[in-house]
Amino acid sequence: MRMATPANAIATAPHPTPEAEEIYRRWLQFLDDEFTRHHVPERRSEIVRDQLYQIYLGRPHGGKLNLTLTSELPGNVVSLTLDPENVTLEAGHFKDIDRKKWAPLKPLLWFWKMFDRSPLGLNHWLGLRFRCMLGRHIFAHMGTGVRIYHGVDLTYGYNLTIEDNVEIRQGVVLNDRGGIKIGKGVVIGSFARIYSHAFALDDMENVSLTAIEIGEQARIASHAIVLAGQKVEPHAVIGDFPSEKR
Structure with a gap:
């Protein structure tokens, strides 16, 4: 191996x-x-x-x-x-x-x-x-150079595609019921949550599934949430990252 x-x-x-x-x-x-x-x-x-x-x-x-x-x-x-x-x-x-x-x-x-x-x-x-x-x-696909840290939570696994050089930090939730594709070079911060399903507000048994695609080189900040139907473009930044004050 x-x-x-x-x-x-x-x-x-x-x-x-x-x-x-x-x-x-x-x-x-x-x-x-x-x-x-x-x-x-x-x-x-x-x-x-x-x-x-x-x-x-x-x-x-x-x-x-x-x-x-x-x-x-x-x-x-x-x-x-x-x-x-x-x-x-x-x-x-x-x-x-x-x-x-x-x-x-x-x-x-x-x-x-x-x-x-x-x-x-x-x-x-x-x-x-x-x-x-x-x-x-x-997973449906696992690329090379992937780094997955401690405590990442998976749902089905078979609906999850991870491309090359992805980094998934600790405690991330990957709820792949509707499918999640994570593009090359994506970084997902600690305790972020990615959902590919949604509930009807008046009926929790009514679940809709929507595949999520996170574009190449996108950044998902710690504790950020990506909901079903949300499109993450390549190089997009979701949430706030610590930055140096100037």
Whole structure:
């Protein structure tokens, strides 16, 4: 698996030790190979479950749970919830979801969320590469040189296209129910929210879907909101950025 180097990377960027980098790359390559090889939802769920067991519980998955002792019920709940097959995600309730596309992606979306909620998700070097690796198996398209930071929230994933050299900062919401296309070189600031659906004011069950396209080199400021139907032209700036006073 080729790890693309962002165009704006600098030689002095923080870097893990050679031993750690080798282990990180081997793990990412293993996951990339497994998700390339296996598309059946049940098998992907097993892969994710086994990885999360070791990340959260520090031991391989195996053996039967003791279901008779009430003192072990919390541990059993944790163990069972690490398996994507036992998890309900909000997107699964939406009527417009494409169940055929969603099924093989659900385990990966759970992995995305749980990786970021673990100590591993705070490892900047590893996290950037993990999300890009996983994104290539989730998104409709993933370009090169993409940087996705901690805590980015996805809805379906399969309606999301990200072109080259895009930077998505921490805590961004990408609600791709109607489709989102992010053009080359776009920067989306921390905690910005992009929505491709809208509700009727008098009926919250009445949802309209409208694809969003963010033009090349556009800038979406931190905490800015892009609503369904809003057009973001190339090089446009949405929201306010900190600037030097003159």
